[in-house]
Amino acid sequence: MRTLRFSLLAVLALAATLAALSQSPPETKPADACLACHSILEDEPSKQFVDDIHGTRGLTCAACHGGDPTVDDMAAGMNPAKGYIGIPKRAQIPQLCARCHSDAAFMRTYNPSLRTDQLQQYRTSAHGRRLAQGDTGVAVCTDCHSVHGIRPASNPLSSVHPLRLPETCATCHANPEHMKPYKIPTDQFADYRASVHFQTLEGGDLSAPTCATCHGNHGAAPPGVASVERVCGTCHVFQEQLFDRSPHKEPWAGLGFASCSTCHSNHRIERTRDVLVGTSPDAVCVRCHVEGDAGWTTAGNINSQLSRLDTSLQDATGVLDRAERAGMDVSEGRITLGNAHEKLIKARVDVHAFNAPEVQATVEGGLGLAGQAHQAGLDALAELAFRRKGLALSLIIIAWVVLSLWLLIRHLERPRQISRQ
Amino acid sequence: METETTEHTEGSGRRRFLEVLLGSSLAASVVSVLYPILQFVLPPRAAELDADTVVAAKADELAPNSAKIFRFGNRPGILIRSADGSYRAFSATCTHLDCTVQYRKRESDIWCACHNGVYDLQGRNVSGPPPRPLEAYDVHVRGDEIVVARQQKA
Amino acid sequence: MRKLAARLYAWLDLRLNLDDLIAPLRHKTVPVHYFSFWYYLGGMTLFLFLVQIGTGILLLLYYRPSPGEAFESVQFIMTKVRFGWLIRGLHAWAANLLIFTAVLHMFSTFFLKAYRAPRELTWMSGCVSLFLFLCFGFSGYLLPWNELAFFATKVGTEMAAAVPLIGHWLLVFLRGGEEVTGATLTRFFGFHVAVLPGITLLFLAIHLGLIQRQGISVPPGMDRAMHGLAYLRKHDPEAARTWMEAAGSPEMREMRFFPNFFLRELMAWYVALGVLATLAAFDPWELGVKADAFAPTPAGIHPEWYFLAVFQSLKLLPAKLLWIEGEQFGLLVFSAAALAWLLVPFIDRNPEGRSGRILKVVGVAVVLYLTGMTVWGWLG
Numbered sequence: 001m002r003t004l005r006f007s008l009l010a011v012l013a014l015a016a017t018l019a020a021l022s023q024s025p026p027e028t029k030p031a032d033a034c035l036a037c038h039s040i041l042e043d044e045p046s047k048q049f050v051d052d053i054h055g056t057r058g059l060t061c062a063a064c065h066g067g068d069p070t071v072d073d074m075a076a077g078m079n080p081a082k083g084y085i086g087i088p089k090r091a092q093i094p095q096l097c098a099r100c101h102s103d104a105a106f107m108r109t110y111n112p113s114l115r116t117d118q119l120q121q122y123r124t125s126a127h128g129r130r131l132a133q134g135d136t137g138v139a140v141c142t143d144c145h146s147v148h149g150i151r152p153a154s155n156p157l158s159s160v161h162p163l164r165l166p167e168t169c170a171t172c173h174a175n176p177e178h179m180k181p182y183k184i185p186t187d188q189f190a191d192y193r194a195s196v197h198f199q200t201l202e203g204g205d206l207s208a209p210t211c212a213t214c215h216g217n218h219g220a221a222p223p224g225v226a227s228v229e230r231v232c233g234t235c236h237v238f239q240e241q242l243f244d245r246s247p248h249k250e251p252w253a254g255l256g257f258a259s260c261s262t263c264h265s266n267h268r269i270e271r272t273r274d275v276l277v278g279t280s281p282d283a284v285c286v287r288c289h290v291e292g293d294a295g296w297t298t299a300g301n302i303n304s305q306l307s308r309l310d311t312s313l314q315d316a317t318g319v320l321d322r323a324e325r326a327g328m329d330v331s332e333g334r335i336t337l338g339n340a341h342e343k344l345i346k347a348r349v350d351v352h353a354f355n356a357p358e359v360q361a362t363v364e365g366g367l368g369l370a371g372q373a374h375q376a377g378l379d380a381l382a383e384l385a386f387r388r389k390g391l392a393l394s395l396i397i398i399a400w401v402v403l404s405l406w407l408l409i410r411h412l413e414r415p416r417q418i419s420r421q
Numbered sequence: 422m423e424t425e426t427t428e429h430t431e432g433s434g435r436r437r438f439l440e441v442l443l444g445s446s447l448a449a450s451v452v453s454v455l456y457p458i459l460q461f462v463l464p465p466r467a468a469e470l471d472a473d474t475v476v477a478a479k480a481d482e483l484a485p486n487s488a489k490i491f492r493f494g495n496r497p498g499i500l501i502r503s504a505d506g507s508y509r510a511f512s513a514t515c516t517h518l519d520c521t522v523q524y525r526k527r528e529s530d531i532w533c534a535c536h537n538g539v540y541d542l543q544g545r546n547v548s549g550p551p552p553r554p555l556e557a558y559d560v561h562v563r564g565d566e567i568v569v570a571r572q573q574k575a
Numbered sequence: 576m577r578k579l580a581a582r583l584y585a586w587l588d589l590r591l592n593l594d595d596l597i598a599p600l601r602h603k604t605v606p607v608h609y610f611s612f613w614y615y616l617g618g619m620t621l622f623l624f625l626v627q628i629g630t631g632i633l634l635l636l637y638y639r640p641s642p643g644e645a646f647e648s649v650q651f652i653m654t655k656v657r658f659g660w661l662i663r664g665l666h667a668w669a670a671n672l673l674i675f676t677a678v679l680h681m682f683s684t685f686f687l688k689a690y691r692a693p694r695e696l697t698w699m700s701g702c703v704s705l706f707l708f709l710c711f712g713f714s715g716y717l718l719p720w721n722e723l724a725f726f727a728t729k730v731g732t733e734m735a736a737a738v739p740l741i742g743h744w745l746l747v748f749l750r751g752g753e754e755v756t757g758a759t760l761t762r763f764f765g766f767h768v769a770v771l772p773g774i775t776l777l778f779l780a781i782h783l784g785l786i787q788r789q790g791i792s793v794p795p796g797m798d799r800a801m802h803g804l805a806y807l808r809k810h811d812p813e814a815a816r817t818w819m820e821a822a823g824s825p826e827m828r829e830m831r832f833f834p835n836f837f838l839r840e841l842m843a844w845y846v847a848l849g850v851l852a853t854l855a856a857f858d859p860w861e862l863g864v865k866a867d868a869f870a871p872t873p874a875g876i877h878p879e880w881y882f883l884a885v886f887q888s889l890k891l892l893p894a895k896l897l898w899i900e901g902e903q904f905g906l907l908v909f910s911a912a913a914l915a916w917l918l919v920p921f922i923d924r925n926p927e928g929r930s931g932r933i934l935k936v937v938g939v940a941v942v943l944y945l946t947g948m949t950v951w952g953w954l955g
Contacts, residue, residue, distance in 0.1 A: 207517070207536075207550030235536040235550065329654040331495055342521060345535075387660075391856040397449045398849040404443035405842045411439055412834060444576075450845070457658035461633055465655045473643050 033072050034061035048149035051157075057110060064088070064096060091131060093140040094119055121219035128219075137181065144168055160217070162206050166192055169211045191268035199271075209235075228266075229259035236260075242352040247295075274310065277351050278303030301356035305363045309344050312370040313337070319377030326384050333376030340369035473571045477510065480565040488524030491569070497521050498558065498569060499531065503542065510569040511544045512556040522555070531555065599787070603832035606793045606801065610687055614791060614836075615843050616680035622844045623673035624779070626851065627711075630666040631768065638718070640764035642757040645720035646865040653862060664855030670712055672851065674881045677705050685919070685938050688926045689792040695920035697789070700782040702917045707775045709881060714767040716879055720760060725866035726876045728763075729755045734889070737902040756868070795927045801829075883952030884945045885909060890952075916941075 038046035038061075049055040060069040066083030068076060078084045088096050098119035100106055107116050118141075122128040127138040144160055151158035159168045170189035172178050179186050192198050192211070201208040214223060214231050223231045233240025243249060243259055252259060258266070263276070263284045275282045279291070279300040289295035316337055320330045343366030350359045475498075477491040483502040490497050490513055499513040501524050511531070513521050520535035530547075531540040538549035545554045559570045587593050605614060637656055639648040652659035681701060684690060690698035717728045732755065736746040751758030793801060807815040819828075830836050878886050888909075892901040899907070915922065923930050 205517070205550065205552075207552065237537045238534060329650075331654075335492065335495065345520075387856050391852055394453050394852055395849050397446065397453050398845050398852075400446040401443070401450050401845050402842050404439065404446045405838050405845075408439045408443055409835065409838050409842075411435060412838075457661055458633065460657040461659060461662055462636065463657070465657060473647075 032060040032062075032069050033077055034065075034067070034069050037072070037074070045148040048146075052148055052150050053152060054150060063100075090136040090140055091134075093142055094122055094128070094131070097141045118218040121216070124221070125216065125219045126221045137178070139172060143172070160212075162201060162208075162210050165210045165212055166198070188267045191265070195267065195269045196271040197269060225256055225258040226253070228261055232260040238349050239352045242350065246352060246354040248354055272348070274303065274306045274348070277306070295354075298354060298356050302351055302354075302359050305356065305359045306344070306347060306351075309340075309347060309363045309366045309370065312367050312374070313340055313344060316340070316370045316374040316377060319374055319381070323377050323380035323384065326381070328380040328384055330377060330380050333373045333380070336369055336376060337373035340366050340373055343369060475569055476566045477560075477569040478567045480562065480567065482567075483508075486526050486529065490521065490523075493558070493569065499524065500560070500567065500569060501531070501542065504529070508560040508562070508567060509542060509544075510558040510560045511540075512558070514555075515551055516546065516553040516555065517549075517551040600833060603787075603790070604829040605791050605832055605836040606797070607828040607830045608793065608797065610794055613680075613683040613687065615840060616676055616683055617786075618840045619843060619847060620673060620676045620680050621779075621783075622847060623669050623676060624708075624775075626665060626669045626848075627673060628772070630662050630669065633662050634666060635768065640718070640760055642720055642760055642866070645718060645760060646862075649719045650862060661852075661855055664860055665851055667860035668851055668854045668858075670715060671880070672847075674705075674708055674712055677708055678881075681705055682938070682942060684792075686935065687792070687794050688923070688931065690920040691792075691795070691923065691926045692920070694785070694789060694792055697782060697785045698920050699917055700778050700785070704775060704778045704782060706913075707771055707778065711767060711771050711775070712879060712881060714763040714771065717760060717763045718767065719862060720866050721863040722866050722870070722873060723863050723876070725755060725868070726872050727878045728759065729872075730876060731878055731882070732759075734902065734906065737900065737906050739903060739907075754868070795931070877952065880949060880953065884948035887948045887952035887955065890955075 035046055035049060035055075045061075049061070054063065061067075062069040062083070065088075066080075066085045067078050068082040068084075071077050076082075078086075101114075102116050102119045104116045107114050122141075123132070127140070130138045131140065146159050153160045153162075155161060156163065158164065166189060174186050174189040176186050188211075197209045201210065212220070215221060229240050229243060239260070249259070252262065264270075264272070276284055277299055279286060279289075279296055280303075283299065283303070285295065285299035289299060316333075320333050320337060323333075324330050343362055347359050347362040347366060350362050353359075475491065475493050477493075477498065477500045478489055483489055483500065485502055485506050486504045488499055488501040490499055492498070493512070497513040499511050499522060501509045501511075503509065515522050515533040515535065515538055517533065517536060517538050520533050522531050522533045522538075522540065524530075525532045528539075529542065531542070531544070532538070533540075533549070533551065536550050538551040539547050540551065540555055541547050543554075544557050546552065557572060559572055561568045561570065584593065605611065634652065637648055637652050637659070639645060649663065652663050654660075656662075684698065684701070713728075713731060717724045732746055732749045735749055736742045738745055747753065749759070749762070750756070751762040792798070804815060804819070807818060877883065885905075889902060889905045892905045894901045896904045919934065923934050925931055926934075
């Protein structure tokens with residue numbers, strides 16, 4: 001009797017325990033059992049996926065890898081019958097991502113303003129075309145966007161944020177080993193780092209060009225000689241317009257020279273200095289022009305015009321600085337100087353018409369303003385001299401008064417004979 | 422007898438000389454004090470209003486759909502008269518790299534020639550590199566003067 | 576010229592009885608002795624105060640007392656108004672020289688014991704006048720509405736809150752609100768150009784009137800000899816003259832105010848004018864940047880030099896002394912000291928004896944302390 005009761009209790013207890021064990025804790029979100037197990041393993045993907053945009057939006061591992069994310073059992077979850085594909089092959093990745101990202105209706109349910117033509121663009125890119133030919137060494141989506149830690153491009157931690165994009169491209173393009181079969185240079189990143197665009201970017205201007213600005217991001221390819229001018233002209237409007245009517249346009253098109261990069265380089269676009277245009281050994285003009293030809297004369301002319309204005313500005317600045325250090329107010333002069341400086345900037349832009357009289361006209365305007373600023377500085381110094389002279393005069397008058405007083409006092413208090421009777 | 426008499430005559434001659442010397446020096450000093458005071462008291466030609474308000478233009482100076490750059494404090498400002506005759510004013514310093522912007526008649530927008538930045542007529546940065554809108558100013562028409570003032574902070 | 580002056584005088588005399596008014600001035604004398612050099616300081620202070628009134632009125636023609644316009648109006652005066660730089664420079668420099676000479680004048684009268692009977696009121700009205708000059712300095716400093724002044728005013732008025740009982744009320748009264756704002760500027764402007772001038776003129780009138788009535792004081796001991804001489808003069812002028820000659824000692828001499836001392840004082844005033852003009856021309860007072868209430872306090876904020884000693888002393892006090900807050904304690908001590916200083920004529924019972932000697936030592940200690948603290952505050 002006692003043995004039976006005991007066994008019954010034992011069975012009940014066992015059943016209760018089994019029942020309890022088989023219950024899963026109530027959850028608010030659909031279970032990602034894949035992530036749960038892999039987190040315990042502490043592998044890289046699971047650690048990164050917490051910050052991934054897909055992860056935070058509620059997508060599971062199965063969204064890309066397939067399988068069943070609702071079951072704990074490894075075999076059941078990673079079941080090819082349930083669509084599990086394991087680690088996707090590189091060549092498959094663009095299609096894999098595009099399954100969602102090219103589906104406009106689907107993407108609208110997450111972020112309606114996101115574009116859905118990335119795959120289409122990719123197919124036109126140098127990477128996409130080569131991939132289609134079977135080259136898996138080229139970049140696919142995950143090479144740029146990272147695999148499990150994908151963030152929006154506006155996030156500073158994203159591998160495609162403007163501040164980090166050049167590094168990301170350089171992962172392949174600056175690696176000589178990797179780029180050997182493609183026979184293209186690997187110095188673009190180093191060159192870009194020396195450029196004014198990179199410096200501006202680092203200085204905080206996120207609108208400064210990165211690789212993607214000129215090459216495109218998903219449709220990345222070199223612009224092509226004929227379109228370099230238009231690409232640069234997106235921001236540098238005047239330079240493009242002036243170049244179009246300059247004597248270089250047609251000949252260079254015929255010779256296959258890219259317009260802007262022939263003089264300014266494509267990646268190593270350094271801050272321009274006036275010495276770039278002219279007839280000195282450092283000028284770019286002398287690469288083609290020789291002494292005596294029309295271009296040589298024009299180049300020399302343009303350079304001397306720019307020098308004239310630059311020197312004049314420096315003179316004016318010097319005078320204004322001197323006056324200001326002496327305590328005079330030179331704000332008007334500084335404003336005029338600022339306007340004169342803008343003329344110099346305009347003159348430097350006018351260079352792109354490669355027409356000396358045009359540059360000269362702007363320079364003359366600038367010289368007038370610089371002259372005015374210079375005069376303002378001289379006026380301030382003259383005022384200072386006037387004040388000092390005025391002070392000297394008043395001090396002389398004061399000395400005169402003091403002297404007169406002293407003499408009068410001396411006279412009044414001179415020792416006198418006092419007569420006595 | 423007083424020996425003072427001779428001294429007195431000499432004294433009075435010398436005394437008069439000294440008095441003249443003193444008198445003239447005092448007069449000169451008074452003039453050198455009064456001159457700057459009188460100059461000071463007469464107001465200077467350019468009697469500006471304060472640096473938060475400036476007369477940007479006369480009433481009929483700007484034709485509709487045109488603009489003018491004017492000085493506001495130490496920076497440039499732009500006064501725009503739209504096609505409908507109304508006035509707007511903004512800081513003319515581009516928020517990208519400080520170039521001076523200009524008004525484009527055809528597009529009726531504000532444009533920065535340096536890097537092709539574009540602002541609309543509300544001063545909002547709509548295209549190109551500029552990261553922020555242009556600072557807007559208040560415009561009042563006072564008689565035949567167009568007066569631009571900085572917007573008051575709440 | 577002389578005839579014209581004489582006729583003008585006669586015309587006025589008929590109407591105002593000028594002779595009676597001027598008579599005392601004709602006979603006014605100034606003692607001449609080893610220390611009489613110090614007598615120039617009082618007149619110098621008055622001269623500088625007159626310069627302040629004159630330049631102040633001129634500045635009023637252009638200054639605008641509102642936060643939106645104050646700084647710009649001072650900039651306007653400095654750059655656009657003819658000789659504006661000069662008038663403003665004179666006003667700024669004379670303010671500092673005024674306080675300096677006033678302090679020097681106060682200490683000289685202290686050490687020469689000019690405060691002893693019957694001149695107690697002269698001393699007290701003088702102390703009050705110095706306090707008023709400091710108020711002028713504090714209120715005037717804010718008027719250009721630049722960054723330095725704004726924060727110096729903030730710190731300075733904050734100390735008012737440390738006064739027990741009425742502290743907060745005092746702070747709100749000074750600031751025209753809880754914070755330093757345009758209301759403070761308006762208020763300080765009103766103090767500076769109307770309230771303070773009125774009160775100061777009253778106390779200066781008392782101060783100068785008393786001096787006219789009582790004559791210039793002399794160092795202790797000398798007055799007894801002067802009394803004797805005065806007695807002799809009245810009763811036996813011949814003997815007085817003989818005695819003066821025979822005595823020969825410079826301690827006995829007197830100088831007529833008109834014309835002798837007056838001409839000398841005029842010399843001193845002109846030299847001072849020359850010094851002021853040179854300072855204004857060579858070291859224009861910096862205008863700085865416009866005040867911005869929302870900007871963070873710039874590093875190294877400090878008040879004008881004449882407040883540095885108090886400022887530095889308060890900095891050195893610990894946060895709490897016994898049960899009183901450090902700042903409050905400091906204020907109490909300084910107020911007590913100032914009160915004692917004001918009442919010195921009543922404390923110094925025996926100027927030529929023991930209390931006189933003790934107070935001389937105290938005076939030297941005070942001078943050393945204030946100078947040391949000022950220098951320390953300046954260097955810090």
